Amino acid sequence: MPRFGIGQPLTRKEDLRLLTGRGRYVDDLSFPNQARAEFLRSPHAHARIVQIDVEKAKSASGVCAVYVSADIANAGLGGLPVWFMPENAPPGYAPEFPLLAQDVVRYVGESLAMIVAESAEQAARALDLIEVKYESLPTSVGLEEATSDGAPELWPGKAPFNVAFLWQGGDMSAVVTALRQAAHLVEIDVINNRVAIAAIECRAAIGVHDAIKSRSTLYTTSQMPHPLRADLAAIFNESEDQFRVVIGDVGGGFGSKNSMYGEQALVIWAARMLDRPIKWVGERSDAFITDFHGRDNVTHGELALDQDGNFLGMLVDVTANLGAYISGRGAMSPVLNQPALAGTYRTPAIHVRVRGMFTNTVPTDVYRGAGRPEAIYLLERLIDKAADELNIDRVELRRRNMIPADAFPYETPLGLTYDGGLFERNLDEGLRRMDWDGMVSRRAEARARGRRRGIGLANYVERCGHGITQDAQIKVAADGGVTVLIGTMSSGQGHETAYAQISAELLGVQPSQVKVIQGDTDLVAQGKGTGGSWSIPVGGAAMSKAADAIIDKGKEIASHLLEASSADIEFSGGYFTVAGTDHAMDWSSVAASAYDPTLLPEGMTPGLEGTGEFVPSNHTFPNGCHLCEVELDPKTGSLDIVRYLVVHDFGVVLNPLLLEGQVHGGVAQGLGQAVFERTYYDNAGQFHTSSFLDYNIPRADEIPSIEFISNPTPCPANPLGFKGCGEAGAAGAPPAVVNAVVDALKEFGVKHIDMPLTPERIWRTINNAATKQDFP
Amino acid sequence: MEYKAPSSIDEAVMLLAQANGKAHVLAGGTDLLVQIRAGFTKPTLVVDVKNILELRTISVADDGVCIGAAVTGAELGEHDAVKAAWPGLVEATELIGSTQIQGRASLGGNLCNASPAADTVPALVAASAICLIAGPNGQREAPVEQIVTGPGQTSLKNSEFVVQFQLPKKLPRSADAYLRFIPRTEMDIAVVGAGVNLTLDKKGICQQARVALGAVAPTVLLVEAGAKALIGSTLDDAALDKLRAAASAACNPIDDKRGTVEFRVDVAGVLAKRAVLIAKQRAEMN
């Protein structure tokens, strides 16, 4: 095996650049003669725009132009494209999501006007001079409000009762039959709280137009350059080749930079109008109210069990908050990933109904896991509740219902075919390493100090990669250097390292010989961007096909020069060898020969490159068990996360450093949602948690060191055996920590507590549940 | 905006007195510079007091300790004598911000910024600290609890500033303690702060007590009823419960996204009680 091939803990190639401040983000770019844009955001959650007067703003110093919705409507620009709406129900309603609000604003932060000025300060100052007359309209902010009788409607006549769509999956009659046979029915209501996604690099965009070539270039921060180009083409009603999208380093995305935002089209439009580059860089305060949020579901779940605790059927009813409009991929999370509800258990019948709701809030979109964490949270909370009500040990209840190792391929009632996994072993390893049985004494010891301890676990199965095709192009230069062109897009995951390592494995080169080109639609032919943990499984598999083409051609060249039959040439470790002999050519001489027509077989085109496309035949199924131990102060509600363990099956591990880094981040975000991150809209739709003082992103000292146990199984659907690890952490963490806290609060009679588990929430839950007596 | 860095008290007083428009004293700047940047205040003159010796000196004498108003948290945290005599005040100071902030933040700034949640103020009040104040009419003294009159407001007159804090002579078997509650583990604004200073006699009976609470009212509260509950007792459970109730009863907090009234009121009692137990343990040891 080459030293830097698959499985090696190669340190990140991009880190020297990123950690020494030499990354290139959007704000690092500037163009000669550029002007700056700022946007006027609605201060109201729901209001009619009676009048906008921009005259004063237009004549303010430094201002080049002010645009409102009428200006762009006259130019025929469309709204933001919606990439997904569920199909199986009567058609839902996806309203036009205008780049600038037309007659009505529907959430605080919605853009109303764009100002372009010589400097950002001048543009910001002129914002205050735009006079808008609003007539306020009644609001529906939270899900409870939006679904209540007589709730104000956002889209009267179009989306009655604020319902954007209804969708259902699974077999209802099978579930009804199961319910009839059940000895027990356990119910739970959970809130999957809304989060601000809060990537460290705020959104930003620069539009540059070349009037001679009639082509526009967008420099922006995005996880999906090619889909973004398609969106631009749709909005401008032009062909894709009139646009180029260029993405540099991306400071995090987590789903918030998958879909398009109005600013990205408007900087191009203004660049065309004014014939100069237009730059916009968002502020953090803007980001909190204008970046698409994540999660926000209210879910009711029912689990039917027989006398012995076998799961018979599950009924799930999800109400999903889509916000005021449907964002590009906003309907995906609550619909596409509901199959995760099956988890690691053999529940024979599952039915899920989803109601997508409009509310006067910023739209939600995909967020790390995109529906899988929500489903797994419901399932694993429901199982703990069932164990409690049936008085069966929660580990035993899970064990009893676990899909056994010999059951694969296993078809779930929501249409997935699992191809492998050692679910019970994940659990056993976790219990052993956490010393689950030793909890009795740890609980007593904490109690003696006036504290309470709890432990919890959650099993999960994810699914990645199916339905995505990705191609990769690998070019080998005459000096043997390798360039990988690929349409995935790193937002911090370390693709440069990962793809270099895959190249090292496949082609026997050094990682330092590999360049990775991503994020430029003029250079990379096709791409889906990065999301859904698919880049390494799908991108890697595409690379392996591209590498095969290169190796095949290399063999022909070597066979010609070594005067052997090409069938006798073996390629390994960077050498083309005539089998059974010591006649060989190394990588760089084959690469050099490939560019010298005199050395090539007759009729062979010079050059050495390959393109491969991978169309997955099935999903991959990363799976694992998360365990969490907590300690809390019952008098103040303060929570310490004491230990955290992940037992995982990600198939073949490409690079344990990258992988653990992905899982660390995922767990931290999962714990963030579950414990720290509280978004708060008041009844009038004002967003109050719009700075990092009030919106608590987890910090290093609040997350324990995360322990890992690897328990891999093969991944038949992927040629390199990778399953994908980008999102799993965020899926396991919320139920693991909430189960641990409910365990710690058991003595107070607590059956459930909603996220986020802030001290006050824990304090209040204890005080509401406990007998009025004081406790030690 | 003009910036001056005088090296004497008189010069500073003169600069402040002659200023036209808004003038601000600058110590560490960890409040002031943030406020200027955010546009909350737009002074025409800033008088940096960090070059004035009296404001940068810690002196320990038989009759007590004097701490310059611009002494930084880091300096105080490394001062063994002050740490030994007033561990509660030092722990309150060291809670401010992070290592970087500690290199700048001062007691004078923490007090005069007049945030209801300022961490050192309950500890200063519990310790019966007196401010030495300089102004155009010479110097005067005032107890710490008389300085802040409301959020962002002080009783300092124009061109007055705090020179130093005087802490009384430390009695045997006495000690202070400070606890705060924040939703996070560090770098956050107090939802409740509780400072306590106790003196015990040889039998462990509480002779003197001061209890002060932060972040539960517009200004820091000196809870007389709490002290009364403790004095004369051995700090037994009954006395502690009375103290807890008195502390909760004294609170008049705001209801906001950082903490509701019920929560702040209850936790104030919990923290006051815990702070007493820490101070008691310390007092028994010295």
Ligand SMILES: Cc1cc2nc3c(=O)[nH]c(=O)nc-3n(C[C@H](O)[C@H](O)[C@H](O)COP(=O)(O)OP(=O)(O)OC[C@H]3O[C@@H](n4cnc5c(N)ncnc54)[C@H](O)[C@@H]3O)c2cc1C
């Ligand atoms: C990241 C961060 C974290 C923080 N964490 C905490 C915390 O945990 N707890 C907490 O209590 N505070 C905290 N603060 C607030 C701040 O650091 C403290 O209040 C600090 O003590 C202020 O001291 P300073 O010397 O920096 O004051 P400055 O900013 O210099 O001054 C503050 C105010 O007091 C006035 N002033 C300063 N000195 C005098 C004087 N001698 N006489 C009269 N007026 C004076 C100034 O004019 C100004 O109005 C934090 C601040 C930051 C930026």
